[in-house]
Amino acid sequence: MLSDFKMKELNDDAEIRNLWLEGIHNLDQRQAPKKNKDFYDFIIVGAGTAGCVLARELIYNIPNINILVLEAGPPDIQVNDIMRSPCAFPSIIRTIETDWGYFTEDQTMPSAVDPTKEVLNRRIHCARGKVVGGCSTVNAMIYMRGQEADYNLWATQGPEYEIWDYNHCLEAFKATENNTRKNPDEEFKKYHGFNGLLYVQDKQNDFDDILKDVIKIAKNLGIPYNNDFNGARQNGIGEYQHTMKDGKRFSLADGYLADALKKVETYPPSKPFELGSPHRLGDDVAKFVAVNVKCFSHMLNIIWDEERKDENVAIGVKYFYDGRVHESFIAPKGEVIICGGAINSAQVIILKIKADFSIKQ
Template sequence: MPSAPRTFDYVIVGAGPAGCLLANRLSANPDVSVLLLEAGGQDNYPWIHIPVGYLFCIGNPRTDWCFKTEAQPGLKGRSLSYPRGKVLGGCSSINGMIYMRGQAADYDAWAAQGNAGWGWKDVLPLFRLSENHYGGDSEAHGGKGEWRVELQRYRWPILDAFRSAAAQCGVDSIDDFNTGDNQGCGYFQVNQRAGVRWNSAKAFLRPALKRRNLTVLTGVQVDKLVVDNGRASAVSARHEGNQVLYTARREILLCAGAIGSPGILQRSGIGPRPLLERLGITVEHELPGVGGNLQDHLQLRLIYKVNNTRTLNQVANSLWGKMGMGLRYLYDRSGPLAMAPSQLGAFVKSDPQQASANLEYHVQPLSLERFGEPLHGFPAFTASVCNLRPKSRGRVDIRSAKPDDAPIIDPNYLSDPEDLRVAAQAIRLTRRIVQAPALRVFGPEEYLPGPTLESEEQLHEAASAIGTTIFHPVGTCRMGNGPQDVVDATLRVHGIDGLRVVDASIMPEIVSGNTCTPTLMIAEKAAQMILQGTPRLAEKNRQQALPVT
């Protein structure tokens, strides 16, 4: 028997970065009731919180939905694993913890496409509002927010040498990637607190759980939205074996991510008519762009064997090394267990004609064939490089009306010739850096893709063979006012009242960097827009916001 309906002012679907922040901001006023629904479980798995534990969270069904892409023609027919967080905190519980905003030009381009209020000068205060930067308040950073940003607590000589080699190749060393122009090479700042992962559940959700007007439910599988006379009025879901209807007096806020949010819309009859009719779903509102415009950063993981130094490969493959890592982490929360997956970064131009840096490096003192597999038995480092502004576009669609059926994820990697051209340039640039004098003492030897591949065609083939996702899907509920756009500049779904999408899926173009912190900014802006619609609540929210704990 279906359980009795439950009613709240706001129903938030998805407790990832956006959902956790929204739940905090909206529930800060006791005059409104907020429900946060999460399909996954609690974030109480120990490896979530130990930074290097991402190796045990990605591909683990306890913490990852373990999606797969469709076979990719541009990747020699390979199907890639496509991790998505399956716990409170969403992908912030399993990602690389890198604090990155992107470039000022990214957001100015969003605004130039007709999305008023989304330029760099508009969003910078939002980044600062949620930020708890180790350096405190400054023109570029905020020191009073919840989203903790710290320096990394461990360094490797091989990474210092890579940074020096990059400088010898004209890539200046910088200390901060987050001032609007991230060109240069330096160490990533990370979302950690004293050597422990700082996910969005810790930052935003836990301080708000003491509020009586906030309800958080895990293990809730959303079937679809209920649409009455053009208004999204309720969420139909399964919880603890029961079919439940959660009604929203004010708004439903989809925060299920670039894969989850378009799927919920499509199952609700909001999306491309041909898809919905083929699956036997009643078309509530035709929106052709739902699920389209999928963008992702494809990384090329170039691996180099080295000598005369230690990398995580040797340490992690030694019993004494593992014991040493554990003891050091227990002692002061430092050492290899405190590592972010990628410690050193670089933003560079693939060629001088680029207006700004269009390549991002994630340099790691380790190597492995693919995530989820053991580290190599030889000392090595990985210089992973991705095209920040890919031209290729894919889509994500539901496979059926059943929410348990995994989605059809088709990123369409390397389908645009420009992406192949940039990939070849990226491999050549990486080789030039690795051959610089600063790295010669380590005798780097190219393991992947292989030094004999040199022609343009061979490098295209190499990119197809080694390319893999860096886990940054965006754009599938694109913001704008065109025929393929899904939400307007206030994130309201076109043609449906009472419904917004608030996550990375609204990005018109992918940002030039990692996507977690930009997603939090999107949620911060959404919260302000929602509260501005009710001035009395906005004032109370300002007065009663909880202090950082």
């Protein structure tokens, strides 16, 4: 004969089973939960050079925001950390996992030797990083800025372009740079920063004998030696600096995105934990103040405000992620920022133009 305690256990067990079976039988009768829309203050398309810097600057300079960063490629790590090895960059610069695989078009142009004849410039590979860190994760790590004359030319296009003059850009370069050259002279200090998040260093080992001979020959030919290709002049022969730290690659993801990801808060701040609270969180938690990065997220299109078609107002993005199409939207006063690089940023905008043209047709 079963004891009263044992009978109670059996009855409790039977009740639990009945409740579970009832739940299974009624599963198809339940109302499916409504799909929640993802809202962010900023959506950055592309975790390359610009995207990484923007994510970090926004999260630390605007209070109580959250940011979604979409990257079509993988994280910036591989087996054995091949992306960190300077000598391994040829292995990642043209692989389908980390490069978009773009090529230039064949072009014919007048010969410089005989203008009456044409020469064929065959197509070449145009490397574009498809990975967190973008091209800074797959390039040859040579730290080389643009020509001063180019920036000043951009600035002459109108008042809204004046910020692109070289002096403005130089201040931005210096702010991002953490140059580790030992005992820099005063001239070098005019053009470089030493407190930024992007590490830049000189070559760690001595020149090969053949390179020393090349520099010697160049000097004999009257080509000036240049110990800083980002200084007052960029012509001459010398040694590049590299975006490296301790002999390893250092990308914008290593500096800026990694720092952005450190900031994780709640807004409004959660109350102290209370005993008896089922989730141990206060009721006033609204959102995470953080940067959310989604890798393998292929951008499909910008979502435009249908009520303001003539103004081309973006309200979100549509992208393919985790096997299906997702939509994320920006909160009021939020922004969609396209940081897809020189080619893909334009391609995203062209998708809008093509869609409009098709509708008009």
